[in-house]
Amino acid sequence: MTVSKEYLKAEREQSWRVDIRGLMKNKDRTALVRVHMGEVDPKERILSNIEVNKGLTQEEAVNEARRCLDCPDPTCITGCPVEINIPKFVKRIEQGEFVEAAKVLKQTSTLPAVCGRVCPQEKQCEAKCFYKLKLKKDPVAIGYLERFAADYERESNQMSVPDIAANNGIKVAVIGSGPAGLTFAGDMAKQGYDVTVFEALHEIGGVLKYGIPEFRLPNNIVDVEIDILSKMGVKFENNFIVGRTATIEDLKEEGFEAFFTGSGAGLPRFMNIPGENYIGVLSSNEYLTRINLMHAASPETDTPIVSGKNVAVIGGGNTAMDSVRTAKRLGAERAMIIYRRSLEEMPARVEEIKHAQEEGIEFMTLTNPVEYFADSTGRVNKVRVQKMELGEPDASGRRRPIPVEGSEYEIEVDTVVVSVGVSPNPLIPSSLPQLETTRWGTIVVDEEKLQSSIPEMFAGGDIVRGGATVILAMGDGRNAAAAMHNYLQEKHNS
Structure with a gap:
């Protein structure tokens, strides 16, 4: 309960x-x-x-x-x-x-x-x-x-399983197995619901598996938490894309009465500057997913990733830190953070910045890329950057970076990882035309209940917030579970 x-x-x-x-x-x-x-x-x-x-x-x-x-x-x-x-x-x-x-x-x-x-x-x-x-x-x-x-x-091998209520026979579906979906699933299982989690990738865990390196969060830790959910009766279906493998209507025909969408923000953003399509320029999503989840750092893999000796990571959040520290572990001789504001404005956790500095990561602050160049094979080999200075605070409360005219110079690189934000996964909204979304592609929900314009669909995490922390996504999962429980009880008791 x-x-x-x-x-x-x-x-x-x-x-x-x-x-x-x-x-x-x-x-x-x-x-x-x-x-x-x-x-x-x-x-x-x-x-x-x-x-x-x-x-x-x-x-x-x-x-x-x-x-x-x-x-x-x-x-x-x-x-x-x-x-x-x-x-x-x-x-x-x-x-x-x-x-x-x-x-x-x-x-x-x-x-x-x-x-x-x-x-x-x-x-x-x-x-x-x-x-x-x-x-x-x-x-x-x-x-x-x-x-x-x-x-x-x-x-100590004393793992406990939370108490769960007797099965009430009501089936609910969870779309996405990230922190929001897993938390929602656990809370609904405690209340006796028949819960199935549908995950598009081949492993359960969402961003906890594909987005966070093992030096910060070992996969076996995530697996143990997921195993507890299984012991609570939560069922998992991987390699299952809701909207493609089966539609919401298909799932309704299978008896699912309500849905929680926690499909995350897996659509990468780029800066739309010249040269972003060159070989060796990747999003942090692709870089970390291929390495963390698909083991692309191993030369034995079918699709190995090339992580060069001079790696530039664009951005200053936790994902940027994860990317640049991963590059260091893959053998980069020069691993750089290029960030357009100062160190003080950097949104990454202080601990992650400290660890990166200890590991020899080079911080190029008040610097912004403006163009990439490539060699004759089409692989990136240089980035032109421009120095910045801080002006008045913008909508985020941080001082707005302003380009310094005539300050451009070039840096040799052979891999660039762009980590400047993400957008919501568009699959669920595109498969449900009646689902109300914002101009940024996030799902519109009631702020308290997290209920969407489709009464039986609730949503939380990055698909609503557009990019946030693990614990905020978990909070959404809890709140949505409480609201869906009330919704389903009213429906069955009316």
Whole structure:
């Protein structure tokens, strides 16, 4: 059963109530220093896909959990899109009840081991921590602790499966097996629905598999989370393109009563500058998908990818960091980030930028490509760039980059990866003319219910947002599951 906001609030008030005097008694905790997670040495990690962060020891996790002040109004929960009961799972770790901590996480999170690795906690739950908001100190390392609890449960072979209600016989379909779809599937399974997830690619996991390298998120971690969903009764169909393999009407004839679309934003964007069609200029989607999911980095593969010695990645987000760090691991002697704003405006996580710098990635900020050139074979061999300066803030709140006249120069490259954003997957909207979409191709939904113009279809994640984080997509999955449950119950009880 989905844990409601009211339930969480009541439980927090009953179980974790403290007053200001209680906080004062815990003031010795504020003297504790935030834990630092160990990392593999940069010289070693760039030689393979070994995971960079090592995780916490039991002692480190307990000591970090002790820093939590048991706030009477835990604002960290409001900072979490899936509303994990953070004080409760942290307290379980402090008490040494690591498996119980993981069970608390699973009450509201389908992918705790994933979130503990890739969620931008510094902008969400940790940004709302009492330490950060009031004491102006380093927040509790909530993300590290989430990863620890999930990893401990898995590595100790004590994996638990969330309770599910009796099967109600109502079939629902999920389109896409990314974080939004998996979260939705888990919440609906808990409520007794017959859930089938349809995935277009040959492996389940969506962007978690094709878009995030193993040095950040090992595939076996994703597989374990998916296995739990299977044990909850969720069924998976891969190599199945809804709208091609079967239409929505075909699925309705098979008994599916409602649909959740989490098909993501897999359509790459380019800059429309001269030379983008040359060999060796790829989108980050193609580059990472071929390497992460299709193993194209191996020379034994049927369709190997050529990742050169001088690799330029255009962009400054997490996907750009993933691409350039992947290039380094594939042998690039010069791996460059070319970004039109300054380092301070870069949207990638601070941790990812730090790791990239440690690994020898070259950051060419306030620089923008304007044209690509090729050799006689048609393969890119140079990029002309132009220096930029920052003007007034634009709609995003960041200062707008302005070209500096006469500042162009050329850089030798043999591979370019363009990572300047993505657009929603157009397949579902194009197969349903009655589905309302925006001019950007995203599906229009009710902001609260995530219900589309087709009453039985709900949507969330990048197909609605146009490109966002894993945890925001998961939050959409949870909200859509609650709304679809109400919709289906009203339909069957009317």
